[in-house]
Amino acid sequence: MKSKSILCVCLSMAMTAVIPLTSCSENTDATSSSSSSASAVSSQNTQMSVLSPTVPGLYNIREMASEAEQKWIYGAEGQDGSVQGDGGWYYMYTEETNTGGDYDVSKIKECWYSDINDGGSLVSSGSVLNKPTWVAGIYSPDTDIVSTDNWWNQSMDEFMSMTLNPSVGTGPYASAVLAFKAPQDGNYNIDVGYYMGNNDPYNLMGDGITLSIYAGSDKLYSYSNAYYAEYGHEYLNATLRAGEYIYIISDPNINGINDICSNISAEITMTFPKYADNSTVWAFGGGYINGDGTTQGENGWYYLFSEETNTGGIYDTSKIEECFYKSDYKVNPYTEEAFGSWLPTIYSENIKFSYINQWQQSADGTLSPEMYYPPYASAIIGWKAPDAGRYSINLSLSAGAWSDNTLYDGVTVSVYCGTRKVCGKLIEKTSDFIYSFDADMEENEYLYLIVDPNNTAVDDLVEGANIVIEKAD
Ligand SMILES: [Ca+2]
Ligand SMILES: [Ca+2]
Numbered sequence: 001m002k003s004k005s006i007l008c009v010c011l012s013m014a015m016t017a018v019i020p021l022t023s024c025s026e027n028t029d030a031t032s033s034s035s036s037s038a039s040a041v042s043s044q045n046t047q048m049s050v051l052s053p054t055v056p057g058l059y060n061i062r063e064m065a066s067e068a069e070q071k072w073i074y075g076a077e078g079q080d081g082s083v084q085g086d087g088g089w090y091y092m093y094t095e096e097t098n099t100g101g102d103y104d105v106s107k108i109k110e111c112w113y114s115d116i117n118d119g120g121s122l123v124s125s126g127s128v129l130n131k132p133t134w135v136a137g138i139y140s141p142d143t144d145i146v147s148t149d150n151w152w153n154q155s156m157d158e159f160m161s162m163t164l165n166p167s168v169g170t171g172p173y174a175s176a177v178l179a180f181k182a183p184q185d186g187n188y189n190i191d192v193g194y195y196m197g198n199n200d201p202y203n204l205m206g207d208g209i210t211l212s213i214y215a216g217s218d219k220l221y222s223y224s225n226a227y228y229a230e231y232g233h234e235y236l237n238a239t240l241r242a243g244e245y246i247y248i249i250s251d252p253n254i255n256g257i258n259d260i261c262s263n264i265s266a267e268i269t270m271t272f273p274k275y276a277d278n279s280t281v282w283a284f285g286g287g288y289i290n291g292d293g294t295t296q297g298e299n300g301w302y303y304l305f306s307e308e309t310n311t312g313g314i315y316d317t318s319k320i321e322e323c324f325y326k327s328d329y330k331v332n333p334y335t336e337e338a339f340g341s342w343l344p345t346i347y348s349e350n351i352k353f354s355y356i357n358q359w360q361q362s363a364d365g366t367l368s369p370e371m372y373y374p375p376y377a378s379a380i381i382g383w384k385a386p387d388a389g390r391y392s393i394n395l396s397l398s399a400g401a402w403s404d405n406t407l408y409d410g411v412t413v414s415v416y417c418g419t420r421k422v423c424g425k426l427i428e429k430t431s432d433f434i435y436s437f438d439a440d441m442e443e444n445e446y447l448y449l450i451v452d453p454n455n456t457a458v459d460d461l462v463e464g465a466n467i468v469i470e471k472a473d
Contacts, residue, residue, distance in 0.1 A: 072180065074156060074266035081156035082113055082132060085181065088268070090245070091134035091154055092177035097166075098253050101212045101222030105247060108177055111135055111154060114145070131157050136174035151259070152176070164194075166209065166252040167259035175251040178264065182240035186270040190215070190236040190246055193265035197229035199258045206258035214247040215240055224253070229260045276468075284381060285365035285466030293363025294325050294340065297384070303342035303361055304380035304448070309369075310455050313414045313424030317448060320380055321345060323361060329353050330360075344377040365397065365465035369411070369453040378452040379462070383469060385441040390472040392438050393447060397465035400430035401458075408459045412452040418445040426454070430461065438472055 072088045079087040091111040096103050111134035131146075134154040139145050145152045149169030154176045156162055166176040182188065190213065198208040208226035212219060215238030223232065238246065246268065250261040276283040278299045284290060291298040303323040308315050323342035330339050330353040342361040343351060351357055356372035361379050369379040385391065395415065401408040410428035414421065417439045427433060441447070449467065453460045 070270045072268045074178070074180075074264065075162060079156065082115065084110060084113075088180050088183065089156075089266075090179040090181060092179045092247070093136035093138075093154075093174045094177060094249070095136075095138060095172075095174055097173045097175050097251050099251065101210050101219065101224065101251070103175075103212065103214065103219075103247075103249060105214055105217050105245070108179070108245075108247060109137055112137060114141070131155065136176070138172050138174050139168075151256075154178075161195075161262040162264040164248065164250040164261045164264050165259065166250050166261065167256040168252075169256060171255075173252050173256055175249050176261070177250070178248040178266065180246040180266070180268050182242055182244050182246070182270075184242045184270075185240070187237065187239050188215070188246065189269040189271070190220070190234070190238060191265075191267040191269070192236070192248060193231070193233045193263065194248075194261065195229055195231050195263040196223075196250070196261045197225035198227055199229055199260040201228050203258055205255065207253045207255060209259045209261050210249075210251040210253055211261065212247075212249040212251065214245075214249065216244040226253070231263070280471045282383060282469045283467065284363070284383065286464065287365075287466055290363050294327065296322060300383050300386060301363075302382040302384065302446075304382045305344035305346075305361075305377045306380060306450070307344075307346060307375070307377055309376045309378050309452050309457075311452065313412050313426075313452070314421070315378070315414065315416065315448075315450060317416055317419050317446070320382070320446075320448065324349070326351065344379075346375055346377055365463060367397070367449070367451045367462040367465050368460060369451055369457050369462075370460045371453075371457040374457075376453045376457045378450050380451070381449045381465070381467070383447045383467070385443060385445050385447070388441065388443045390438055390440050391447075392436070392470045392472040394436045394468045394470075395449060395465070396432065396434045397449075397462055398430060399433050399451065399462045400427045400460075402430055402461040403459045405459060407456075409454045409456055411460050411462060412450075412454055413462070414448075414450040414452065416446075416448040416450065417441055 074089055076087060084090050092108050093111050094103060094108045096107055113132065114135045115132045132155065133146060135145055135152065144150060151165055151167040153163040153165045164176045164178055166174060192213060194211060196209055196211050198206045200206060210222060210224040212222040213234060213236060214220060220236045220238060221234050248266060252259050271287055274287055275289050276299065282300055284301045290301050296302050304320050305323050306315060306320045308319055324345055325340055325342050327340040329341045341359065343359055358370040360366045360368045367379045367381055369377060399411050399413055401410040412424060412426050413433055414424040415435065416422060422437055423435055425433060451462050
């Protein structure tokens with residue numbers, strides 16, 4: 001079970017969390033090193049939050065993001081669990097079981113709804129189990145589907161603990177499926193929690209369940225547990241076309257004895273990546289399109305690094321170099337689909353993502369210098385000003401050591417305009433960093449966002465970075 005999100009949280013983290021405003025004052029030496037007033041960074045805005053609506057010339061990232069995302073929560077208040085498709089959620093099943101997590105999703109069908117108030121023969125007793133449930137089509141109204149032997153339940157009823165329980169004592173068996181239908185083309189973050197396994201591991205007849213998560217026909221996740229039921233939580237991401245489904249599939253394996261799959265939570269967030277106009281506004285991160293993220297200089301953005309680390313936030317920007325792009329750096333173990341990262345040239349072309357190499361620098365706003373062994377490097381995103389002038393610059397990101405291990409020292413996040421340091425902040429444990437300022441920049445001068453791993457790069461994670469630059473003239 002993973003506890004760490006390795007996927008883009010994009011805008012949703014910054015937008016939905018209570019945002020602690022990160023003070024940058026202790027390291028700010030914005031103007032002291034500059035001899036030219038024309039190139040000075042204006043200091044009056046350096047403490048300002050991007051949330052301030054009153055300052056002209058500042059781009060309000062929060063407002064942009066709320067326009068740019070949409071969220072669906074399974075079981076949200078007001079949702080009607082007796083209707084297919086309410087809130088985007090569908091109750092489904094498949095006759096494919098015990099497949100080791102491989103399914104032909106074209107065989108998934110909709111369930112039918114059994115409302116005990118209709119007085120059907122589905123329920124054998126007057127116990128609390130006498131709740132409405134969605135039922136696989138292989139079971140007829142004459143089937144005793146919720147009884148001493150059969151614990152099939154598929155409902156968002158809080159009292160039934162959000163179940164996706166394919167447990168029937170004797171076959172035929174079916175896999176219970178909760179599905180979400182994508183309302184439009186987009187990139188979807190998928191956040192699923194569950195409790196699953198064998199409800200009575202002392203009964204050796206039970207073989208638990210297999211829980212799988214699909215986006216369309218792509219398997220994103222699969223986990224089988226025949227032993228003590230346990231809690232898990234997955235953070236996944238997929239690009240879907242309108243009308244495609246996300247499936248959460250609960251498979252009873254060989255039999256349904258003591259199978260439990262409950263406490264299902266599911267939250268789908270879609271982001272609509274935006275195009276900045278790249279003549280008055282430039283933007284980088286998970287909410288914005290900069291080509292396919294594999295080209296240096298797209299809309300002015302560059303993937304860079306420096307061998308300078310653990311410097312207390314002081315860098316010689318002439319030492320900053322370009323990264324190289326490795327398209328097959330990471331491979332999804334379930335779909336075997338490769339995806340890439342920008343990497344410092346101090347690492348070999350043959351480097352692969354592994355538990356000791358977790359560097360990730362990509363257009364989705366990930367800027368993590370995470371490595372288990374030296375040599376370390378600082379991960380940098382740069383933006384080259386197309387014209388001389390004054391720019392309003394807004395940054396937000398989530399940074400720090402992602403684990404609770406006190407041995408690890410997080411990152412130092414610094415911002416430079418050319419050789420001039422604007423801001424520097426040591427962030428040991430994961431927190432949000434939000435910073436806004438105005439700067440006068442020369443033509444072709446770089447803005448740098450520098451993520452320094454400090455003394456060790458273990459567990460150093462920076463994600464959800466969004467940078468919005470607006471011409472302030
Ligand atoms: Ca089973
Ligand atoms: Ca560190």
